Amino acid sequence: MxxxxxxxxxxxxxxxxxxxxxxxxxxxxxxxxxxxxxxxxRSQLALDFVGRDIATWTIGADTLLKDSSAAQGGNEVDTLRFLRRKAPELPTPDVKATWETGGRRYIVQDRVPGQTLGAVWHELDLSAKVRILDQVVGVIERWRTFTSGKMSSVTGGPVESLRWWSTGFTPWGPFRRKRELFAYFEAAMGDCPEVVRHMLWRNMPDCRPWTFSHGDLHVYNIMVEDGNLSGIIDFATAGFYPVWWEYVQLRLACGAKPDHEWKHMLQLRMKDSCHEAEGAMRWAKVCDELAFLPDGVTNAAVAWLREQFPNERLRRYEAIADVRPGNDQNEGGELQRGDGLTAKPESKTTATKAYLARWRAKLTTRHGCWR
Incomplete structure (x- = not known):
């Protein structure tokens, strides 16, 4: 047939x-x-998470496959293995295999049990939140015992971190001295006036010891189960940074609720243990603000610096910047500039006030946690 x-x-x-x-x-x-x-x-392979250029798949109950671009996050596997070797008692995922093909990087690792802190934040009572906070702080304190002679990844190469003013991962470093790190910040400021750069350098906090930091401790990188910490994930930005870096990142890389509430609690707990915490926070905010200044807006830069560093003597800076405290007017009703010349009331000194108002409103919207 x-x-x-x-x-x-x-x-x-x-x-x-x-x-x-x-x-x-x-x-x-x-x-x-x-x-x-x-x-x-019945398939045991399930899509767990999809991001801009990353996806994670669960394989059974205990294994995770991470699929991401090979162009970024190259330090994560080395970081996870470093932590497993140096601090096996911490809840760090174990890497089982990794490979790259077709411009993609694949990592097979342990799946951390539980849910993200962001998913259950509003279901937790205050005692559970404080308990998880204590456990996370304990992990951070253990991390901070790992130091290096330079700012770098755990292998000594560049770090891949979200800079305060950046929208993507940018490899930078390694840096052995504070001056090298400042030069990197300085290059990103474009045409920022020399007097402002000089003041920032004078006020830059000490960076040593270069301390191991996660750098991205938001609520969706904290895993919890039964009201307790079960693990911390996503070490793509981790490495050795200035001693104050972890604290500063909590404030400048802050999202909306519940991330805002979580990082505020964590910041308060870290404040006493973080070297030069408040001074570093103030300095970092100024750097971040100046990165959004249009080229040549010298008045706004100096006005902001005067507010942030009230104890600094700004007379010679104000003279160069054509700004005088209080924007005093002479008898003719004209604004007195720092160089002794006069300008009409509608000069750029007045325009700077309106600009600063719009500027701060935009930044408050962008970083709600600054309020």
Whole structure:
């Protein structure tokens, strides 16, 4: 008996009917529903998270596959292995395998049990939040015992961190001296006036010892289970940074609720143990603000510095910047500039006030946690 191929108009057996061929949004899997129900197979591969250029898949109950661009996050595997070796008592995922192909990086690692802190934050009472906070602070204090002679990744190479004014990961370093790190900040400020650069350098806090920091402790990188910390994930930005870096990142890389509430609690706990915490925070805020200044807005830069560093003597800076405290007017009703010249009331000194108001409103919207 001859076997005839099915005609083009009828579907082969065990193939999804055309009316139900919509593929799975996660993996594109399209088996025939009725046929699948008759088998004993149930997939243990599930899409867990999708980001801008990253996805994580759960393999069974205990394993995670991380798929990301090979162009960034290259230090994460080395960092995880470093922590497993140096502090095996901490809840750090164990890397089982890693490889790169087709411009993608794949990491197979332990799956941290539980849910993200952000997913359950509003379900936790205050005692549970404080308990998790204490546990996270304990982990951070253990991390801070790891120091280095330079700002770098755990292997001694560049770090890949979100800078305060950046929208993406940028490799930078390694730096052995504070001056090298400041030069990197300085280059990002464009045409920022020399007097402002000089003041920032004078007020830059000491960076040593270069201390191990996670750098991205938001609520979706903290895993909890049954009201307790079960692990911390996403070490793509981790490395050795200035001793005050972790504290500063909590403030300048702060998101909306519940991240704002969480980081505020964590910041208060870290304030006493972090070297030069408040001075570093003030200095970092100025750097971040200046990165958004249009080129040549010298008045706004000096006005902001005067507010942030009230104890500094700014007379010679104000003279160069054509700014005088209080914007005093002479008898003719004209504004007196720092160089002794006069200008009409509608000069750039007046415009600077309006500019600063718009500028601060924009930054308050961008970083709600600064309020």
């Amino acid at each position: 001859s076997i005839q191929a099915p005609s083009s108009t009828e579907a082969p057996p065990c193939i999804l009917p055309r009316r139900d061929r919509t593929p799975c949004a996660g993996c594109g899997y399209t088996p025939q529903r009725a046929y699948q129900d008759r088998t004993k197979y």
